[in-house]
Amino acid sequence: MPRLVMKFGGTSVADLARIEHTAGLVKREVDRGYDVIVIVSAMSGKTNELVGWVNDTSHLYDAREYDAVVSSGENVTAGLMSLRLQQMGIDARSWQGWQVPVHTTSAHGAARIEEIGTENLASKFEGEMQVAVVAGFQGLSPENRITTLGRGGSDTTAVAFAAAFGAERCDIYTDVDGIYTTDPRVAAKARKLDKIAYEEMLELASLGAKVLQTRSVELAMRYKVRLQVLSSFEDKPGTLVCDEEEIMESNVVSGVAFQRDEAKMTLISVADRPGIAAAIFGPLAEAGVNVDMIVQNISEEGRTDMTFSCPINQVARASKAMEDAKSAGSINYHALDADENVAKVSIVGIGMRSHAGVAQQMFKALADEGVNIKVITTSEIKVSVLIDRKYLELAVQSLHDAFALERAG
Numbered sequence: 001m002p003r004l005v006m007k008f009g010g011t012s013v014a015d016l017a018r019i020e021h022t023a024g025l026v027k028r029e030v031d032r033g034y035d036v037i038v039i040v041s042a043m044s045g046k047t048n049e050l051v052g053w054v055n056d057t058s059h060l061y062d063a064r065e066y067d068a069v070v071s072s073g074e075n076v077t078a079g080l081m082s083l084r085l086q087q088m089g090i091d092a093r094s095w096q097g098w099q100v101p102v103h104t105t106s107a108h109g110a111a112r113i114e115e116i117g118t119e120n121l122a123s124k125f126e127g128e129m130q131v132a133v134v135a136g137f138q139g140l141s142p143e144n145r146i147t148t149l150g151r152g153g154s155d156t157t158a159v160a161f162a163a164a165f166g167a168e169r170c171d172i173y174t175d176v177d178g179i180y181t182t183d184p185r186v187a188a189k190a191r192k193l194d195k196i197a198y199e200e201m202l203e204l205a206s207l208g209a210k211v212l213q214t215r216s217v218e219l220a221m222r223y224k225v226r227l228q229v230l231s232s233f234e235d236k237p238g239t240l241v242c243d244e245e246e247i248m249e250s251n252v253v254s255g256v257a258f259q260r261d262e263a264k265m266t267l268i269s270v271a272d273r274p275g276i277a278a279a280i281f282g283p284l285a286e287a288g289v290n291v292d293m294i295v296q297n298i299s300e301e302g303r304t305d306m307t308f309s310c311p312i313n314q315v316a317r318a319s320k321a322m323e324d325a326k327s328a329g330s331i332n333y334h335a336l337d338a339d340e341n342v343a344k345v346s347i348v349g350i351g352m353r354s355h356a357g358v359a360q361q362m363f364k365a366l367a368d369e370g371v372n373i374k375v376i377t378t379s380e381i382k383v384s385v386l387i388d389r390k391y392l393e394l395a396v397q398s399l400h401d402a403f404a405l406e407r408a409g
């Protein structure tokens, strides 16, 4: 029998009525002749509540117990979904991560899937079982402890199961009906895409379009899992995330992504010598600062300014790492300047590989609106700029217009 993976996010299993509704979507696929692997999230809000309980009990918590608590929301929805399906006359069974088993690393709270044992489920599918309802987000460490895959990790569970079981497709049901050219709350003209290439989705996911966990897109790209993002609230096709070969026509730019809460930090007057970048970014990495953009300014008389961006909530950590490095004598700077009023806006599209002048068009569109650019970075399929946060909406809208994203290519 062909196999299908169907993943339901928190809002799709938010209460018993929603579970009944989504069970109906599963039944429809069973009736079409699929063996279905359902991956469920916890009811919406549940994981946050569990995380809160852990923090309130122990600030410096033991990560193994964090996982024991935080993974539990998915157990509830897996059991309830299975019960609901049984009532519809379907042979369904729930599976927790350890029962499958989903083998992961022992990095509690952010574990990576290493291998999925397929034998248990496969033999049940050969018997009576029509649907396996798997608790997403969970795994089993080499030490036999429950692990979790990081927030939003059920997406990754779903893609990993689709790859391991050779599913025809992995449908990710959520509360939006697909991937948009940008956030419709920011630009009213945002358009739903029929298809998007893995690489583009990867950029959009990591640039702050929060529909899919980034790791899940990486896995889908590696194993060529066809991924569909669609709504469990409305019955219509979603967006297919697929290989670029499957996409015949597309715009040069596919989407505009943004990250609101960025900070720009500048080390003023550091010695310009071999090893200085390593001496700065080594301690930042060790302190867990996610440095994004980096610019080293022109040097004069052996001194230079080094600018980098990071999430705003890491500014304190970054400052401390730099002050510590300065006291230890490994770097020397005149001052550390933190600008917490910036945001990042990016245009993404595989079409950029074969089109010149896309960055220029972006800069011109921003200039026409009087938006000043503070930092620029580019890659093969992306151009990102750092701007004042107060211009974020304006910048996103004007780029959406400049590249005519409201029209399909």
Ligand code: ASP
Binding pocket: 009, 010, 041, 042, 047, 048, 073, 136, 137, 150, 151, 152, 153, 154, 155
């Ligand atoms: N329930 C987990 C979370 O909220 C995992 C997921 O839903 O993907 O992060």
Ligand code: MG
Binding pocket: 009, 152, 155, 211, 213
């Ligand atoms: Mg999610």
